[in-house]
Amino acid sequence: MPYYGWWLPANFSTHGAAIDRLIVVIHIFMAVLFIGWFTFFVYLLFRFRQRPGQTAQHHVHHFKLPTYLEVGVLVFEVILLVAFSFPIWNLYRQQPLDESKAMHVRVIAEQFAWNVQYPGRDRQFGRRDPKLVTPENPIGLDKDDPLAKDDITTINQLHVPVHTPVIVDLSSKDVIHSFSLPIMRVKQDVIPGQSIKVWFEATGVCDSEITCAQLCGLGHYRMKGYLTVETKEKFDSWYAEQEKEKAAS
Amino acid sequence: MSGHSEVEVKKQVTLYLRVFFALMALTVVTVAISYVHMPILLGVAVALFIACIKASLVAAFFMHLSTEKKIIIFILILTVFFFAFLLATPSLHHT
Amino acid sequence: MSAEIHYISEPHPVSGVTNSKLGVxxxxxxxxMLFGGLFSAYILLRTGVTDWPRGHEVLNVPLATLNTVILITSSVTMVMSWASLELKKFSKFRLYMTITILLAIAFLVVKGFEYAHKFDHHHFPSTSNFYAIYFVITGLHGLHVIGGIIVNAYLLLPGSKMWKTNPEQFTGRVEAAGLYWHFVDLVWIFLFPALYLL
Amino acid sequence: MTNHDHSHVAQTHDSGHGHKMPFWKKYIFSVDHKTIGVQYAVTSLIFLFFGFGLVSLMRWQLAYPGQPLPLIGGWFSDTAMIGGIMLPEFYNQLGAMHGTIMIFLGVVPLSVGAFGNYVLPLQIGAPDMAFPKLNMMSYWLYFIGGILMLASFFVPGGAAQSGWTSYPPLSVIASGGQTWWLIGMVFLINSSLLGSVNFITTVVQLRTKGMSFFRLPFFVWAQFVTSFLLLLAFPPLMAAGVLQLSDRLLGSSFFMPSGLVVNGAVSAVAGGGNAVLWQHLFWFLAHPEVYVLILPAMGIVSEVMACNTRKPLYGYKALVYSSIFLGFMSFIVWAHHMYLTGMGTTMSTFFQITTMIISIPSVVILTTLILSLWGASIRFTVPMMFALAFLPMFGIGGLTGLPLGLNAADIHLHDTYYVIGHFHYVVAPGTIFALFAGIYHWFPKVTGRKMNEALGKIHFYFSLIFMNGVFLPMLIMGLAGVSRRLYDPTQYAHALPTQPLNVFISISAWCLGLAQIPFIINFFGSIFKGKKVDDNPWQATTLEWSTPTPPPHGNFLKEPVVYRGPYEYSTPGQKHDFWPQSMKENN
Known part of the structure; x- marks a missing residue:
């Protein structure tokens, strides 16, 4: 897999590049600070080691350097906040402006699977009711609801078209999970009793993984889903196939 | 508070009785008001306001906070600050 | 060498308080902070749902009012028992302390009736979060009342021997126990409107 | 020698005082802060090694998933391992209990319970703690809490397995061990409550004549601030624990929202609860807890450094003010652990800002300690080496907190190995190194014998190498996006490239375990065979070194009077290069 290695995974989302840039900038800052500071530390250890003729000074003059350093760190942190973190967070947490162009999808987490619900041609989700949950209907979709007629559900398979904003509506049937798409720089806790939206827009075709980032029980490690980003045409044909399967069953 | 003169203590005892009657009166008021129909937020505000007065009376006089030493007041101010923070923050989660 | 710990009965010259007072x-x-955590939970749970019952419609306000009166009275008798020691009237101390303990027991008895009534109507912590918070907070408060009874009973009976040997320290102990007891009263002052009236 | 004037008194003192108690009596009913300190030290060291043992088992599964554990794999019951192959539920138990034991039963009791108890009263010139009986109770509550935690491994379903954070609803529907965990925590919380009341009262009330607040050794300041954190941050967790117990035992739904479907069936609870409530109450404690772990460590490091640089600390007041500020701020940053719980933008902005602010006092403390080396005459003793190593290790720990504190970077790094690497750098090569420094430093005070230098240096160098071998690769794994708490990381394509790092970490971890053998030999060997030393072997200035070794009941032969600040080393015009706080003339 060329996507993954010993550094950040490849990025396939529109907002991910900004996050990566922030992570890189911070790490450069950390490295500069640490190396400079560590070199100074080693120098001090060497220069002021106990040896014949080396006597400790009771009074040491006041250093200005630490004050500059502290102010410097503070200024840098303000830059990180204002120039990076706040704008990225706003971008990530807010819906894309044109919601009508976005694809909506629900992801309903459970121990230990990701259920995906597509709203169908009417672009509206059918009603769900926990009482209707059965092994065949894991999300408790109300089949009598007219809005549910064209809904498609899959398990652990999230297909999305490329270059399209995807709004994911996250909820959980049981415990807290965390919906993580490393390759899309998306991670969001899935809290039972809440419905939380995240969005991303894929910049390229890829096959990747959905992982659970929050301990959710003994099967936490195998709560793996598959994210497939494909061209609009391929996605449409996949979707049509799903509809056919649904009609057949 | 040890080492008080007898006169002082006797004065305090009168004070305690007055505080006691005030607390009783406020209890009656708070119960009575709860039967008056009013908007929920106003009701909460009034009830908490009365409770705060009662609590202040107990703290100031029965617990001698009105004449207590600085160190104790300092600890309580610190506590109340964090207390307020703890009380407010979880409810503001989604803001 | 002295292994003696200072400021047990006489206040520290700078802080102005005894060890036990600062400790309490x-x-x-x-x-x-403990009750702060519980109240925080109460606020969050209550504001998070639409169908929270009004306390006075489901709980017994007259009984709770009676308990408020009992607890406030016991606070007064507690402070009077301390004042009696300050006035060197030991027998009055015993009288007030006995009343305090009896009132505390009365509080628990009333609370017991209240609980029994709820159980009879099949209202448990599992019924709804209103009852859950009601039982947990009043239960924890009840445990504090029991703790107060134990401390006060100790000071009334075996602990009062100290009055003969070290009256200053004993008065300090009663004051410390009093501070705790007033705090228990103070919590109730907030619990009463929060649970029963609103 | 400073103490030759009463060292001979000490000889006659022990026999003359009549405090000889039988061993068992001494260690069960003792109210003496020194005995209790030793009890805490021994118990918490055992727990530290036990907690390390738990993670060593986990490391096998992580390095070689699904392969039977060699040699000892057969010792475990079928509910833990089948044919030596670890089950995921046992892995989760190990993870949850490793965290719990290391933090609540290992590091905090060692840094606060042991060092705080033993050293603090001595350093302020007090005869004992303000409330000796509470002190004893505090230890026994801790002991019971520890026993309950250990016993939980043997209840049906095993120990708690929802992480040391115990997030509901998972923890509410978990097996019985979670109840034991909660009850154990209630004991531990009460233990630390009694301890903190005791510490604060002792520092405020029992400082000896002349020991003003700004003459307190920094260690005492660190313990003082720590006690406030324990006092005010722990109770909300107690509240949360009571609520979770109620959810588990009484069927309430404080943390259980409506409409849960667990194991295919609609949950029977009433619902209406809030799962995030627990996280708020939990982190209200658990963030200050980080500073409970780090402040006493900084205190120990400061003591050891002042003594071994033979000069006063640079910027003592800056250290004190920074630690107070750190303590204060630590109460209002907790929600940075919860950026991804659907938190609103105002909230996350606020907590990002406070998080950035709190990094400044840490930078001040680190810089101050480093500049304390300027103009020094550094003695590279074993405690000093551990104390020095603390600085860059804590530096890495602090710096790696930065990307996690910014919510945008946290999106990628949250709940990955980066988090594990970050906080372990703070706590393991950070705090635990400081604790080792403290053990080597104060060992001669407790036993009258020094620990062996050569064994100490072996212990130090190997620990330093392997600590970094364990935690540095974790940062790389985190950047690669590998989630934490995975029983089998090889399930994921994105985790596969870093799997060799997992093997490397595991081998480092086991070697780190082996590197502790010289310490254990040294520790026990030196109790009986260590080089005998006088009352002040390090030629230190603080009060604990101005009393006989071991200090008698009541600590001081006569109440000490303090004339100057804590770190008068190499004072110009003085005969000796150290001038104890309680010595009027230096001659």
Missing amino acids: WLFLASEV
Whole structure:
């Protein structure tokens, strides 16, 4: 897999590049600070080691350097906040402006699977009711609801078209999970009793993984889903196939 | 508070009785008001306001906070600050 | 060499308080945070749902009012028992302390009736979060009342021997126990409207 | 020698005082802060090694998933391992209990319970703690809490397995061990409550004549601030624990929202609860807890450094003010652990800002300690080496907190190995190194014998190498996006490239375990065979070194009077290069 290695995974989302840039900038800052500071530390250890003729000074003059350093760190942190973190967070947490162009999808987490619900041609989700949950209907979709007629559900398979904003509506049937798409720089806790939206827009075709980032029980490690980003045409044909399967069953 | 003169203590005892009657009166008021129909937020505000007065009376006089030493007041101010923070923050989660 | 710990009965010249008084206030500060956590939970749960019952419609306000009166009265008798020691009237101390303990027991008895009534109507912590918070907070408060009874009973009976040997320290102990007891009263002053009236 | 004037008194003192108690009596009913300190030290060291043992088992599964554990794999019951192959539920138990034991039963009791108890009263010139009986109770509550935690491994379903954070609803529907965990925590919380009341009262009330607040050794300041954190941050967790117990035992739904479907069936609870409530109450404690772990460590490091640089600390007041500020701020940053719980933008902005602010006092403390080396005459003793190593290790720990504190970077790094690497750098090569420094430093005070230097240096160098071998690769794994708490990381394509790092970490971890053998030999060997030393072997200035070794009941032969600040080393015009706080003339 060329996507993954010993550094950040490849990025396939529109907002991910900004996050990566922030992570890189911070790490450069950390490295500069640490190396400079560590070199100074080693120098001090060497220069002021106990040896014949080396006597400790009771009074040491006041250093200005630490004050500059502290102010410097503070200024840098303000830059990180204002120039990076706040704008990225706003971008990530807010819906894309044109919601009508976005694809909506629900992801309903459970121990230990990701259920995906597509709203169908009417672009509206059918009603769900926990009482209707059965092994065949894991999300408790109300089949009598007219809005549910064209809904498609899959398990652990999230297909999305490329270059399209995807709004994911996250909820959980049981415990807290965390919906993580490393390759899309998306991670969001899935809290039972809440419905939380995240969005991303894929910049390229890829096959990747959905992982659970929050301990959710003994099967936490195998709560793996598959994210497939494909061209609009391929996605449409996949979707049509799903509809056919649904009609057949 | 040890080492008080007898006169002082006797004065305090009168004070305690007055505080006691005030607390009783406020209890009656708070119960009575709860039967008056009013908007929920106003009701909460009034009830908490009365409770705060009662609590202040107990703290100031029965617990001698009105004449207590600085160190104790300092600890309580610190506590109340964090207390307020703890009380407010979880409810503001989604803001 | 002296292994003696200072400022047990006489106040520290700078802080102006005895060890036990400072210790009790620190303990009460942590108690404030404990009940703070519970009240925080109450606020969050209550504001998070639409169908929270009004306390006075489901709980017994007259009984709770009676308990408020009982607890406030016991606070007064507690402070009077301390004042009696300051006035060197030991028998009055015993009288007031006995009343305090009896009132505390009365509080628990009333609370017991209240609980029994709820159980009879099949209202448990599992019924709804209103009852859950009602039982947990009043239960924890009840445990504090029991703790107060134990401390006060100790000071009334075996602990009062100290009055003969070290009256200053004993008065300090009663004051410390009093501070705790007033705090228990103070919590109830907030619990009463929060649970029963609103 | 400073103490030759009463060292001979000490000889006659022990026999003359009549405090000889039988061993068992001494260690069960003792109210003496020194005995209790030793009890805490021994118990918490055992727990530290036990907690390390738990993670060593986990490391096998992580390095070689699904392969039977060699040699000892057969010792475990079928509910833990089948044919030596670890089950995921046992892995989760190990993870949850490793965290719990290391933090609540290992590091905090060692840094606060042991060092705080033993050293603090001595350093302020007090005869004992303000409330000796509470002190004893505090230890026994801790002991019971520890026993309950250990016993939980043997209840049906095993120990708690929802992480040391115990997030509901998972923890509410978990097996019985979670109840034991909660009850154990209630004991531990009460233990630390009694301890903190005691510490604060002792520092405020029992400082000896002349020991003003700004003459306190920094260690005492660190313990003082720590006690406030324990006092005010722990109770909300107690509240949360009571609520979770109620959810588990009484069927309430404080943390259980409506409409849960667990194991295919609609949950029977009433619902209406809030799962995030627990996280708020939990982190209200658990963030200050980080500073409970780090402040006493900084205190120990400061003591050891002042003594071994033979000069006063640079910027003592800056250290004190920074630690107070750190303590204060630590109460209002907790929600940075919860950026991804659907938190609103105002909230996350606020907590990002406070998080950035709190990094400044840490930078001040680190810089101050480093500049304390300027103009020094550094003695590279074993405690000094551990104390020095603390600085860059804590530096890495602090710096790696930065990307996690910014919510945008946290999106990628949250709940990955980066988090594990970050906080372990703070706590393991950070705090635990400081604790080792403290053990080597104060060992001669407790036993009258020094620990062996050569064994100490072996212990130090190997620990330093392997600590970094364990935690540095974790940062790389985190950047690669590998989630934490995975029983089998090889399930994921994105985790596969870093799997060799997992093997490397595991081998480092086991070697780190082996590197502790010289310490254990040294520790026990030196109790009986260590080089005998006088009352002040390090030629230190603080009060604990101005009393006989071991200090008698009541600590001081006569109440000490303090004339100057804590770190008068190499004072110009003085005969000796150290001038104890309680010595009027230096001659």
